[in-house]
Amino acid sequence: MTAFCTYFTSWTTSGIAAARPAIADTTSCKISINYSSSVHLDCWTIQLDSDTELIRNVTRGKNCEFNICTEQQLDALNTVLPYGLDRISMDRSLTTETLAAFVPFSAQEICDSSGVLYGQNAVTRNLVVVDRLAKSSGNGFVLGMTGGGKSFFCKNELVSLRLKYSPDKADFLLLDPEQEYEKVVTELGGEVYHVGQDSINPFDLELDMDERNPLAYKTEFITTFCEKVSEGDGLDAQTKSLIDRAVRTVYKDFLKSKSRYLPPLLGDFRAALQKMDNPRAGELALSLERFVDGALNTFSKPTNIDTGNSLICYSLSGLRDQMKPIGTIITLDHLLGRVMRNYKAGKITFVYADEFALLFQDEDTGKFFSNLWRRIRKYNGYCTGATQNCEEVLASESGRAMLSNTDFVVMLNQSPLQCPAAF
Secondary structure: OOEEEEEEEOOOOOOHHHHHHHHHHHHHOOOOOOEEEEEEEOOOHHHHHHHHHHHHHHHHHHOOOOOOOOOOHHHHHHHHOOOOOOOOOOOOOOOHHHHHOOOOOOOOOOEOOOOEEEEEOOOOOOEEEEOHHHOOOOOEEEEOOOOOOHHHHHHHHHHHHHHHOOOOOEEEEEEEOOOOOHHHHHHOOOEEEEEOOEOOOOOOOOOOOOOOOHHHHHHHHHHHHHHHHHOOOOOOHHHHHHHHHHHHHHOHHHHHOOOOOOOOOHHHHHHHHHOOOOHHHHHHHHHHHHHHOOOOHHHHOOOOOOOOOOEEEEEOOOOOOOOHHHHHHHHHHHHHHHHHHHHHHOOEEEEEEEOHHHHHHOHHHHHHHHHHHHHHHHHOEEEEEEEOOHHHHHHOHHHHHHHHOOOEEEEOOOOOOOHHHHO
């Protein structure tokens, strides 16, 4: 709706074309309300009356108000000229909805002094500069359909943050299931680790964890790992007690040396089970045989990646379907250990998980990642999850909890079928 207050006078030459810009503004404006003044001039009274009637007929259906300034031609002209004078003193009543359109603060601006550039405000055309570290929860979601720009957005943020923070101030860890980040990581001086070809030792352990006993945490993780290996409905209480006993045995020398010795390997854990005179321990050791001496022995060797690099991409595309749940959960455990080590060193850790809805396809992996999402803020870390399927995230209880506790959400192009779920 547009409102014009137009003053007509008859002592200067002009034509009907002088009124056409005002008419064009009236017909094109759909949302905002403009209160403006204009003067239509003509040297002949007959022509002026004709033009006035024409303009009124055209704009009558546009909720416009026109007034003829009889014997106020000079005052009308001085009012519309850029002098800042009001010689007509015309008032009109405005409803609350109409008046709200004149309030200049109709759009939210985000411009943190210590942030990085994310784009341009679509309403005000001002820059959007955000510092995620200043938010109560710096974790973030990037949601959008295929081709919507999720990976590009994450790469752009990664480059900006990488240039902002020096390697001794922040580390960047990426979970890449589709090999989309290898090139940008290489260009930024990072290292790409191919899970399934390179090796991660699931028994790597970070000591001096403030939140809980590190050995108790590792025992819980190894128990989950053994459940994946057994491919059953879960382990009973007796088997879990045997796992706990074997974990304490293989870490005994490592804990006494205060991590001066190398951490144990999966083969050491299997040997500790074989030494127990218990049929359940023997069955579990037999389940581990293919992961120690067989074709799936990827995780039975010491970690061989450069953990000193401040930018690491964990490429999960090389994992076979059978190894994906196990390989992903071992990668997440290694990633959490890196976050703990950075926290002790006073460093920030940024974690990116591309297509992270895939993590929720496995229940244990989804729970592990959800736990990481909640805890990482306490260790000066920040997670970013990118996915194209909003429904999968919202269908998971853990996914809904993660989304509700996130301050930074980027909504890119959404599929019409998923818009009700996304909003």
